[in-house]
Amino acid sequence: xxxxxxxxxxxxxxxxxxxxxAASANATRAERVxxxxxxxxxxxxxxxxxxxxxxxxxxxxxxxAVEQINDWAALRGIQANPILVNQNNLNAQVTxxxxxxxxxxxxxxxxxxxxQLGAKNLLNVQSVIDGLIRKNxxxxxxxxxxxxxxxAAKGLGVPYGINGNLINRxxxxxxxxKAPATWEELAAQAKAAMPSGGGMGxxxxxxxxxxxxxxxxxxxxxxxxxxxxxxVCTIDAxxxxxxxxxxxxxxxxxxxxxxxxxSDGAWDNNKYLGGKTAFxxxxxxxxxxxxxxxxxxxxxxxxxxxxxxxxxxxxPVTRVAPTGAWLRVASSTTxxxxxxxxxxxxxxxxxxxxxxxxxxxxxxxxxxxxxFTFWRKSVDPARSGLFEMxxxxxxxxxxxxxxxxxxxxxxxxxxxxxxxxxxxDKVSMNKAIDEAQASCAAIYKKYE
Numbered sequence: 001x002x003x004x005x006x007x008x009x010x011x012x013x014x015x016x017x018x019x020x021x022a023a024s025a026n027a028t029r030a031e032r033v034x035x036x037x038x039x040x041x042x043x044x045x046x047x048x049x050x051x052x053x054x055x056x057x058x059x060x061x062x063x064x065a066v067e068q069i070n071d072w073a074a075l076r077g078i079q080a081n082p083i084l085v086n087q088n089n090l091n092a093q094v095t096x097x098x099x100x101x102x103x104x105x106x107x108x109x110x111x112x113x114x115x116q117l118g119a120k121n122l123l124n125v126q127s128v129i130d131g132l133i134r135k136n137x138x139x140x141x142x143x144x145x146x147x148x149x150x151x152a153a154k155g156l157g158v159p160y161g162i163n164g165n166l167i168n169r170x171x172x173x174x175x176x177x178k179a180p181a182t183w184e185e186l187a188a189q190a191k192a193a194m195p196s197g198g199g200m201g202x203x204x205x206x207x208x209x210x211x212x213x214x215x216x217x218x219x220x221x222x223x224x225x226x227x228x229x230x231x232v233c234t235i236d237a238x239x240x241x242x243x244x245x246x247x248x249x250x251x252x253x254x255x256x257x258x259x260x261x262x263s264d265g266a267w268d269n270n271k272y273l274g275g276k277t278a279f280x281x282x283x284x285x286x287x288x289x290x291x292x293x294x295x296x297x298x299x300x301x302x303x304x305x306x307x308x309x310x311x312x313x314x315x316p317v318t319r320v321a322p323t324g325a326w327l328r329v330a331s332s333t334t335x336x337x338x339x340x341x342x343x344x345x346x347x348x349x350x351x352x353x354x355x356x357x358x359x360x361x362x363x364x365x366x367x368x369x370x371x372f373t374f375w376r377k378s379v380d381p382a383r384s385g386l387f388e389m390x391x392x393x394x395x396x397x398x399x400x401x402x403x404x405x406x407x408x409x410x411x412x413x414x415x416x417x418x419x420x421x422x423x424x425d426k427v428s429m430n431k432a433i434d435e436a437q438a439s440c441a442a443i444y445k446k447y448e
Contacts, residue, residue, distance in 0.1 A: 031338075038338045039076045048081035049073060049339055052093075052107035054326060055084040057269055057285035059294050061360035068356070072346045076339065088208055088264060091116075091411050105334040106343060108160075110208075111146060111325045112407035114153045123330035126155035128341050132348050136368035140390045142323045143365040145402070152403055157327030158344050160353070161362025162390040164323035165212060165281035166382070167313070171306045173199075173278040179310035183217055183246060186279060186313050190255040193278035197254035201268045201277030204260040204420065206413040209268060213281050213312075214415045216322050218243045219399065220315030225409065226444060230401025233409075233440035235418075236433050239317065244422055244429055246315070251423050261424065273297050281312065284361040287382035292359075309385050320398060323389045326362065357383075363390030405444045414440060 042049060053065045066082045073080035083104070085093055091113055097103045098121060114122065129147055133139065143159045145151055167186070171177065173193040180186035190199030203210035222239025226232055250256065257277060259267075269286050271277040280286065289297050290304035311321050328347060330340035346352065350368060357364060358374055363386035374380045375387035397406050418436035421427050427435075 035076075035338045035342055038336050039078050042078050042336050042339065045335070047335075048079040049106075049336060049343070050081040050083065050104040051343065052083050052085045052090070052104045054087045054090060054108035054110075056087065056361055057266055057294075058288050058359050058361060060288075060292065061356060064356050064359060068347055068352050069343065072343050075346075076342070078339070086264075101333075103331040103333050105336055106328065106330040106340045109157060109327055109329045111151075111153075111157075111159075111327060111402070112411055114157045114327055114329060115151075115402075115404040115407040116411065117156075117329075118153060118404070119156060119332075121332050122153070122156040123332050123334065123337055123340060124155045125158060125330060125341055125344060128345050128348075129155065129158050131345065132158065132366065136348070136350065136366035138367050140364060140367055140370070141392065142363070142390045143325060146325055146327065150402075157329040158348060159325040159327050159365040160348060161326045161357075161360065162323050162365060162386065163283045163326060163362050164321065164386070164389045165216075165283055165312060166385045167310045168272060168280050168282050168286055169308045169310070170272065170275070170278050170303070171308050172303070173275070174308070177308070179308060180313050181319075183220065183250075183313045183315055187250045187253060187255050190279050191253055194255075198257035198271075198276065199278040200250065200255040201257060201271045201280040202260065203263050203268060204256060204416070204423070205263050206416055207264060207267075209281070210416045211410050211413050212322070212324075214247075214419060215397065215410065216312050216320055217247070217315065218415055219320050219322075219397075220313070220318055221246060222315070222317035225397060225400045225406050225440065228401075230403050230405070231444065231448065233405075233437060233444045235440050236437040240418075240433055240436075241429060242316070244419070244432070247419055248423065261420070270296075273300070273303075282361075284382035284386055287380070288359065288361065291380075309381055318399075321389060321392070322398065323363075325365065361386070363387050365390070403447065405447045408443050408446075409440050412439075 051069050053062065055062055062084055069080050069082040094113065139147055142162045146159045147154060174189055175192045176189060180189055187200060193199045202213050221243040223243050224234050224237065224239060226234055257271065268280040269282065272280045272286055273289065287304060287307065290300045293299040313319065328344045330337060330344065334340050353369055354372055357369065357372060364370055374383050377384035400406060414436055418432050421435060422429055422432040
């Protein structure tokens with residue numbers, strides 16, 4: 001974490017005079033009294049309301065998240081403790097906190113983590129979702145799933161950001177302006193752009209970035225995690241072999257960077273910004289940095305103009321534009337459930353979300369947020385792509401069923417580990433697939 005972000009953790013920003021959110025103002029007298037009683041209780045306990053913020057590759061968005069939580073706390077006459085947590089480390093940190101009994105009152109969570117935690121660990125916030133729909137309009141198509149019966153964790157979190165990867169390509173390096181329609185085309189363009197290698201700047205280590213890209217590629221070659229019912233793991237199949245054959249071909253071409261296995265979530269961003277790779281998959285944080293700069297990088301409007309955006313490529317079977325969501329959730333162990341719901345409601349008001357979306361790397365979850373001008377391609381091409389994902393992207397692991405089993409397999413980097421075993425440990429393809437199938441089958445069996 002850079003110095004600027006570290007300093008945010010230590011600073012409590014002074015809140016200005018704000019108007020109490022309309023949703024709270026319209027609450028019943030009994031609800032307002034109960035909320036005030038809980039605020040008095042947290043002060044009596046000498047506690048701060050703790051919220052874990054999913055750290056993203058946007059210094060300004062991270063700063064805003066901290067500021068907004070502190071503003072809310074000032075309105076309620078309490079103290080907050082907003083803590084930035086790297087999204088790649090969030091699953092492990094939550095697991096450790098559950099074991100230690102030190103869970104935050106509320107936090108940001110990926111849709112996969114929400115599925116894994118379930119009602120045992122998360123507070124039901126369906127009433128907040130329902131109120132926000134009345135206030136902000138219906139959920140966008142890519143967010144609707146998270147308030148449907150198809151989502152096993154329905155009611156356990158409020159979707160605030162639709163995320164998904166667009167291909168970013170450096171037009172100053174790539175020899176053609178044609179967006180790659182297939183993974184084969186992308187690899188060939190990457191090789192031509194950087195003959196010495198590394199032109200395809202995708203992670204191959206145990207990071208969320210690697211698992212997301214590999215999963216999309218896996219599906220495009222016909223791979224499936226499970227059967228149509230989402231009950232039985234089906235890794236051991238022809239589609240998986242076709243996928244691994246393609247990845248091995250690209251690896252032998254030299255288009256994967258030699259340091260791609262030893263990388264974090266910002267590795268590919270920095271490679272791209274520094275001209276060390278020609279292609280990355282990114283939800284928009286790089287473009288945000290090119291326009292506004294960061295603690296590490298100066299603004300680079302020239303490279304912003306020389307960045308091309310396109311959907312993820314396809315394979316011989318299908319082409320998918322997978323999306324996920326980040327949700328705001330509350331711990332079932334919090335002693336202050338009304339404050340937790342009130343904070344989530346506050347953060348989801350239009351004023352807060354307009355400022356946050358303008359700096360963050362998410363598409364809009366509620367239709368009432370669709371009117372913001374920065375979703376227009378003429379204003380911000382990267383955010384325009386995220387907006388299109390929110391409107392048209394497929395949800396979760398389509399065509400697979402997005403359930404707790406698939407979430408656990410992916411959060412353990414199941415596909416990435418299979419690739420690593422085949423490429424780097426040099427085990428046979430059959431052995432790598434057998435290991436992934438056994439691991440996957442054991443996970444799915446737990447959820448029968």
